[in-house]
Every structure is written in structure tokens, then in C-alpha cells.
Amino acid sequence: MLRIKALHIHMFRIYKDRKFTFITENEEVAPLVLITGGNGKGKTSIMDAVEWCFTGNIQHLYRPYDTRTKGDRQVAQSLGLLRYKDCGSNEETWVELTFEKDGKESTLRRSTLNNELGSTHTSLSITYAGDTLDAEAAQDWLKECFDSGDRPFADLFYKYFICNSQKAEEFRSKSRKDMTAEFEDFTLEHSEAKQVLVNLEQIRSQLNEEINDLSSKRVSEDKIIELEKEQQKLKEAGQIPAYVQRVSYPDERLDVDQLSQEEQEAQLQELIAGGYRAVADWLSELIRSRRKLMIKEQFAAYKAEIQQAIRKELYEPNTQRALEEKKKKIVEQLQKLNDQTLEQVGEFASGLENAELTPAEWQKRWGDYCSLNDIWRGTEASFEDSQKGDELLIAFSRLVGVRAQMVEYRKDYQKCPLCGAEEPFASAPAEHLALEAENYVKAHDVKKLTLEQQLKEEKQRWDDFRTLLNKDLREILKAAEARLSDELGLNQKILAVTESFFRLIAALELLPEQFADMDTLETYDGFVGIDTDSVQKQAEKINALLTFLGYPGVEQVDTEPQIVREAISPLAQKVPAMFVFDELDVRGKIVSLRLRKGNRLLVELSKDLEEKRNQNRTLDEQTREKMALQSLVKGRAEMLRKKLNQMKNDEVQGVAPYLFRIFSKLVKHSTLDGFQLQGNGARATETKLAFTDESKNPIMNLISDGQLGAFMISYLLGNAFLRRETGSFRCYFVDDITNSMDDINLVSFVDLIKYQLAKSRKGDEEVAAIQQFFFATCDGNLKRMFQYKMKGFEIPVALIDLDML
Numbered sequence: 043m044l045r046i047k048a049l050h051i052h053m054f055r056i057y058k059d060r061k062f063t064f065i066t067e068n069e070e071v072a073p074l075v076l077i078t079g080g081n082g083k084g085k086t087s088i089m090d091a092v093e094w095c096f097t098g099n100i101q102h103l104y105r106p107y108d109t110r111t112k113g114d115r116q117v118a119q120s121l122g123l124l125r126y127k128d129c130g131s132n133e134e135t136w137v138e139l140t141f142e143k144d145g146k147e148s149t150l151r152r153s154t155l156n157n158e159l160g161s162t163h164t165s166l167s168i169t170y171a172g173d174t175l176d177a178e179a180a181q182d183w184l185k186e187c188f189d190s191g192d193r194p195f196a197d198l199f200y201k202y203f204i205c206n207s208q209k210a211e212e213f214r215s216k217s218r219k220d221m222t223a224e225f226e227d228f229t230l231e232h233s234e235a236k237q238v239l240v241n242l243e244q245i246r247s248q249l250n251e252e253i254n255d256l257s258s259k260r261v262s263e264d265k266i267i268e269l270e271k272e273q274q275k276l277k278e279a280g281q282i283p284a285y286v287q288r289v290s291y292p293d294e295r296l297d298v299d300q301l302s303q304e305e306q307e308a309q310l311q312e313l314i315a316g317g318y319r320a321v322a323d324w325l326s327e328l329i330r331s332r333r334k335l336m337i338k339e340q341f342a343a344y345k346a347e348i349q350q351a352i353r354k355e356l357y358e359p360n361t362q363r364a365l366e367e368k369k370k371k372i373v374e375q376l377q378k379l380n381d382q383t384l385e386q387v388g389e390f391a392s393g394l395e396n397a398e399l400t401p402a403e404w405q406k407r408w409g410d411y412c413s414l415n416d417i418w419r420g421t422e423a424s425f426e427d428s429q430k431g432d433e434l435l436i437a438f439s440r441l442v443g444v445r446a447q448m449v450e451y452r453k454d455y456q457k458c459p460l461c462g463a464e465e466p467f468a469s470a471p472a473e474h475l476a477l478e479a480e481n482y483v484k485a486h487d488v489k490k491l492t493l494e495q496q497l498k499e500e501k502q503r504w505d506d507f508r509t510l511l512n513k514d515l516r517e518i519l520k521a522a523e524a525r526l527s528d529e530l531g532l533n534q535k536i537l538a539v540t541e542s543f544f545r546l547i548a549a550l551e552l553l554p555e556q557f558a559d560m561d562t563l564e565t566y567d568g569f570v571g572i573d574t575d576s577v578q579k580q581a582e583k584i585n586a587l588l589t590f591l592g593y594p595g596v597e598q599v600d601t602e603p604q605i606v607r608e609a610i611s612p613l614a615q616k617v618p619a620m621f622v623f624d625e626l627d628v629r630g631k632i633v634s635l636r637l638r639k640g641n642r643l644l645v646e647l648s649k650d651l652e653e654k655r656n657q658n659r660t661l662d663e664q665t666r667e668k669m670a671l672q673s674l675v676k677g678r679a680e681m682l683r684k685k686l687n688q689m690k691n692d693e694v695q696g697v698a699p700y701l702f703r704i705f706s707k708l709v710k711h712s713t714l715d716g717f718q719l720q721g722n723g724a725r726a727t728e729t730k731l732a733f734t735d736e737s738k739n740p741i742m743n744l745i746s747d748g749q750l751g752a753f754m755i756s757y758l759l760g761n762a763f764l765r766r767e768t769g770s771f772r773c774y775f776v777d778d779i780t781n782s783m784d785d786i787n788l789v790s791f792v793d794l795i796k797y798q799l800a801k802s803r804k805g806d807e808e809v810a811a812i813q814q815f816f817f818a819t820c821d822g823n824l825k826r827m828f829q830y831k832m833k834g835f836e837i838p839v840a841l842i843d844l845d846m847l
Contacts, residue, residue, distance in 0.1 A: 079844030
């Protein structure tokens with residue numbers, strides 16, 4: 043039998059790297075492995091490592107993780123779920139389990155680089171007899187060891203080989219339907235009956251497909267009715283009229299009875315093409331007539347606006363654009379109006395149409411402006427000339443005043459204090475000259491004051507004239523801008539009601555000037571007789587011919603005649619050369635050829651209609667036979683399903699006493715008088731079990747936490763006893779589920795495990811339900827009890843004391 047010899051954990055849960063061996067001092071694989079230690083020491087992580095190595099999953103972690111992260115599977119949510127907290131992103135997490143069987147070792151290895159649970163996120167291999175095999179070989183090896191068949195391996199391992207407190211709480215919350223799945227292994231498989239049921243369902247499904255296939259082959263009733271109407275129409279056509287004996291095109295044959303069916307069909311299509319060409323011409327005329335009618339209506343409604351637009355040439359896009367450009371230039375002139383641009387802006391303003399300033403007026407005002415400017419500029423020059431030499435004369439006069447001091451300096455230093463010359467100073471002429479200069483300055487000051495006052499007055503007159511001129515130009519430009527804005531607005535209103543008119547006459551290649559002085563279009567050439575009635579008659583004529591020719595979109599003639607014309611254009615291209623269309627002749631010829639064709643079609647159609655009816659009758663008969671067989675299969679399947687359900691209900695009656703016997707060996711004192719599993723009757727299509735006591739009270743409502751732990755152990759052992767002949771793996775894992783059980787029940791539990799391991803030790807491996815037992819606890823007394831009990835039976839124990847590591 044297969045036993046676990048060692049466990050090597052790397053970067054998994056709380057373990058960075060740790061190897062555990064489960065062998066005794068005699069190098070024997072220990073039947074009992076005790077894992078002890080305080081909370082958080084890693085007991086559960088060892089159990090998790092074993093489960094993950096086998097299955098790639100850890101059910102007691104995955105189920106709550108899956109529930110709390112639905113729709114929110116972020117990477118951060120899974121941190122710490124599987125990998126060691128300080129594990130590098132590129133470092134592998136792996137677990138190796140070493141087994142011994144018949145003296146030979148094998149090692150199962152599973153690895154991953156992420157925190158996601160599930161075998162698809164991992165790599166699996168097995169080393170056996172020195173050879174490392176791939177994941178597929180490893181999976182085959184596991185299937186053989188566990189005899190798992192097609193069942194999901196992760197669910198199977200967790201259900202049969204693991205017992206923990208979370209599993210107990212999940213059991214307490216199961217529905218009747220879920221409870222059925224938990225006890226199905228305690229009943230007979232009935233595989234043959236189930237296979238019969240599967241076969242019946244397959245037959246039923248196949249019959250349903252065949253019925254649908256037969257239904258798809260039926261000719262629809264709508265199609266039959268359509269064919270019957272066509273048949274009746276051909277029958278009512280009556281006698282075939284003679285073919286009109288006037289040629290519509292050169293190659294036309296008038297002796298149509300001498301033509302073959304193919305030749306008659308070809309001639310019929312040529313005549314129809316001629317009809318479509320006539321319709322295309324009529325449609326073009328209809329489009330022109332409708333445009334003319336719209337022109338008449340719009341001219342009558344907006345004659346004044348249309349003729350005003352013609353006078354202004356508003357139908358030309360450049361007209362409005364030119365006005366807008368002129369307004370833009372006026373705005374630009376307003377913005378740059380200043381002293382430097384006064385002349386330029388004035389010339390522009392005087393050139394504006396309807397401006398209040400003519401070019402002649404502007405030349406006069408600009409001449410006045412320039413004259414005033416010249417006057418004050420001349421006076422300014424005279425004033426500036428009068429100021430020249432004043433400073434020299436004043437300075438000379440001041441020197442005369444200090445002549446005595448200068449003479450003293452001359453005597454002392456023998457030179458002029460100003461220029462350093464050694465010549466003596468003149469006397470009387472200099473004094474006289476200084477006096478004259480002083481008098482001149484006084485007289486000159488009076489003249490300067492006069493010139494300054496004159497300059498001020500002249501410049502003020504010029505400045506006032508310039509301000510007035512600037513103001514007048516601004517007002518002229520603003521008035522011109524306002525006039526253009528009004529004109530543009532008026533033009534826009536005119537265009538709003540006349541734009542369609544000008545577009546229509548352009549389409550008819552008419553000139554706007556033709557309508558400039560016209561009072562009415564009623565007598566104008568090309569518009570006489572154009573009214574609503576005449577246009578409507580044109581449309582009706584086209585509709586009638588299109589309907590006769592068999593065109594499907596006749597209603598579009600009233601709304602979109604251009605589209606109809608484009609649609610029939612390819613049909614009209616087949617018209618023979620030199621085709622002369624006479625509506626009565628062409629209609630008569632088409633009717634004659636169609637009725638000849640119709641008589642042939644009537645025979646063919648009647649034959650086809652009868653064949654389709656016979657086909658439907660045959661298919662209906664086959665469908666009824668298959669539906670009767672399907673009903674019979676359905677009835678047999680329901681009867682078999684009810685029978686299986688009844689058998690399952692009968693069988694589960696014995697499951698509850700079986701589990702209660704195991705439970706009673708563990709729990710010495712209990713208020714429960716027994717277990718019952720109640721089915722939901724033979725008439726139900728699926729089994730739903732109620733787990734109750736003898737008084738039909740739900741067990742899960744009555745049971746205490748300690749009793750729940752004992753029941754889960756009973757459930758584990760009950761399945762172990764049933765699986766003793768299934769597969770070669772009989773190692774079981776219990777993680778601290780006994781913490782609520784009292785001492786008496788714990789003794790019973792330990793004794794039960796002891797006897798099972800003792801059977802295996804005595805060589806009764808074929809009948810022993812448990813070959814190896816892993817038990818994790820933080821209870822020191824329970825650890826010592828296990829050691830004491832096992833020692834008395836000489837059962838080796840491998841102790842993993844995590845508090846000592």
C-alpha cells in the first residue's frame with residue numbers, strides 16, 4: 043500500500059523552505075503522523091501542502107476566496123493565498139511528496155509562479171524508478187492510486203481524505219439536494235440502469251433532432267398558399283390575345299408562335315426593356331415638370347424678393363461675399379484710423395458708395411487741413427529761429443558784468459581766465475557791446491512772446507480741425523458699415539426664400555435674367571399647362587406602366603423619382619436599337635407573350651404544387667411516427683427515473699444506521715437516538731434527502747459543535763470503510779476538528795484510529811481501512827494520549843512538534 047514518507051515545502055504559505063520526514067528510528071514509514079504546535083505555527087499549512095501537491099487546490103481556502111472575490115479577481119486579492127510572503131516574483135513555489143510502496147520510492151512534485159489556486163496554474167511531474175515523467179503521466183498515476191475515474195480530483199480528495207472544522211460548518215449549511223450528493227457513495231451505483239436512462243435520453247434527443255429536421259424539410263403553408271394563388275391567377279388569365287402585327291424594332295419577330303420558348307422569352311424581355319426605357323424618359327420629364335411647378339409656385343409667392351435678388355445678382359455667390367469683404371475693409375479702416383493714416387482713410391471713405399463725403403469735398407477738406415498744418419509749422423520755424431543766439435548774447439552780457447574780477451585775475455596770472463590768452467582785454471567797446479546785447483535780448487523777448495502766442499493759436503486751430511476731421515471720418519465709416527450690415531441682413535432674408543428658386547432654374551438651365559421683369563409664369567413658354575393635376579397625371583401614367591412591367595418599388599415614384607430612374611436604368615439598357623415605343627402596342631405584345639408563357643407555367647406549377655403537397659403529407663406522417671416513439675421513450679425514461687429514485691430512497695434508509703453505529707462508537711453519551719435519511723418519494727425526478735433523528739427533527743439543528751466534530755469523523759471513517767477496496771491510497775488527514783469533543787469521546791476516537799492502524803500493522807492491509815493517519819492538534823494532552831495509546835499497540839508515531847522547530 044501507498045504511504046507518505048516525506049514532505050518538502052518551498053516558498054509555500056508560512057514556510058520558506060522546510061522538509062519533514064515521517065519515518066521511525068527503524069527507517070519505517072510511520073502509520074501515524076502527529077503534527078502539534080500553537081496557533082499559527084504551520085500545522086494547517088502542512089495539510090494544505092499535501093492537498094495542493096495532490097490536487098493543485100486548497101479547498102478550505104479557495105471556496106471562501108471564490109465567494110468574497112466574485113467579479114473582483116484582482117492580483118492583490120490573492121496575495122498570501124499560496125506563496126510565501128517574501129517569495130520573489132520569479133522564484134518558484136513548490137511542494138514535493140515522497141511515497142513508499144512495496145519498498146520503492148516515488149516523488150510527486152507540483153510548482154507555480156503565482157498565487158492562483160487551481161491545477162491549471164501549476165506544473166506537475168512525478169519521479170518514479172529514477173525517471174521523471176510529465177504532467178499527463180502524473181495524472182494517470184494519481185487516477186490509478188485513487189481510482190478517481192472521471193470525477194474532479196480536487197473535489198474527490200477533499201471529500202474523502204480531509205476532515206477539518208470548515209468542512210464541518212459547510213456540512214451544517216447544506217441543502218437537501220446538496221445532502222444527497224454527500225451520501226450517494228453509501229448507496230449502490232446502479233450503473234446499468236443509469237446507462238439505460240442515459241441511452242433513453244440520447245434516443246429522445248436524437249428523435250427530437252430528426253423531428254426538427256423533418257419540420258425544416260416541409261414546404262411552408264405560406265409558400266403553398268402563394269403557389270395556389272399564382273395557379274388561380276394563371277387559370278383566370280383566359281384566352282391568349284393575338285400578337286400585334288406592327289414592328290416596334292427592326293429584329294422583332296411577329297410570328298411568335300413559330301418561336302421557341304427561349305426565343306419568346308428573349309423577345310418578351312426586349313419589349314419589357316423598351317417599356318423601362320420609356321418609363322425612364324417619362325421620369326425625366328416628370329422630374330422637370332415637378333421642378334417647373336415648384337418654380338411657378340415660388341415665383342408666385344416670392345416674386346418681389348426673386349426680382350430684387352436678380353437685380354442685386356444675389357444668385358451669384360460672389361455678390362454677398364463682395365459685400366462682406368467691403369464691410370471687412372471698412373472695419374479695418376476704422377481700426378487703423380489715426381493721424382498717420384488720416385489721408386489714406388479719408389481717400390477710402392470718399393470713395394465709398396453712398397458715402398456722405400464726395401472725393402471733391404474730401405480734397406477741399408484735406409487741402410484746408412494741410413494749409414492749417416503749413417501755417418502753424420511756418421510759425422513754429424520762425425519761433426525756433428528767434429531762439430537761436432539768445433544764449434550766447436546772454437552769456438556775453440554776463441561776462442561784462444564780471445569784467446573787474448577777470449581783470450584782477452589777468453593781473454595776478456598774466457593770462458585770460460577763459461581761454462588762457464596773454465593779450466590785454468579791450469575796454470569800452472566790450473562794455474558797449476554787452477549793453478547792446480542786453481537791449482537786444484529784451485527786444486527779442488517781446489518778439490518771441492508774440493510768435494509763441496501766434497504759434498499756440500494756429501496749432502490749436504489745426505488740432506481742432508484735425509479732431510473734427512477724424513470724428514467725421516469715423517462717423518462716415520460707421521454709417522457705411524451700418525448700411526452694409528443692413529444690406530447684408532436684407533440680402534440674407536431674400537436668399538432664405540429665393541435660394542430654392544435659383545437652384546431649381548439652374549437645374550433646368552434657365553437664366554435668372556429671364557425672370558427679372560416677368561409678371562407671371564402662366565403664359566411663359568415652357569410653363570404653360572404646368573399645374574398640380576398635370577404633374578399628378580404624369581406620375582399616375584408612370585405608376586401604371588411600372589406596375590404592368592412588374593417593377594416592385596412603384597410607390598417611390600411619388601417621393602423619390604430620381605432613385606426609381608437610377609434603379610430601372612440597368613433594365614432599360616437591354617432595349618434593342620431603334621426601338622419605337624407605342625404604349626398600346628407594347629402592352630398588347632407583352633400580354634400576349636406572358637399568357638403564352640403562363641399556360642406552360644400553369645402545367646409546371648400544378649405539377650410542382652402537387653409534389654410539394656405529397657412531400658408535406660409524407661413528412662407529416664413520419665413526424666407523427668417519431669413523435670409517438672419520442673413520447674414512448676419519454677414515458678419509459680420517466681418510469682425508470684422514478685424507479686431509480688425509489689431504489690435510492692430505499693437504499694439510503696440503511697445509510698443512516700450505518701453512520702450512527704460509527705458515531706455511537708465515538709460519542710458515548712448523546713441525546714440522539716439515531717439517524718434517518720428521508721427521501722422525497724418515488725414520484726420525484728431527483729432525490730433530495732432530509733437528515734433527521736428518529737423523531738424527524740433535522741440533525742443539523744440538534745447537534746452540538748462537539749457532536750458535529752464526532753459526526754464528521756464518523757463520515758470520514760464511514761467513507762474510508764467503503765473505499766477500502768478502491769485504489770491504493772488510504773492515508774487520511776484530520777486538522778484539529780476534535781477541539782470541542784470531551785475527553786471520553788476523544789478516547790473513543792483515538793482507540794478507533796488505533797485499531798485501524800493495528801490491523802494494517804498485523805498484515806491485514808487488504809481489510810484495513812486506514813494505512814496512514816495524519817492528525818494536527820494544538821492540544822498537548824491529546825498528543826500524549828495518542829502517543830500512549832499507540833505505544834501500547836506498538837504502532838510507530840512520527841511526531842512533528844512545530845513548537846520545537
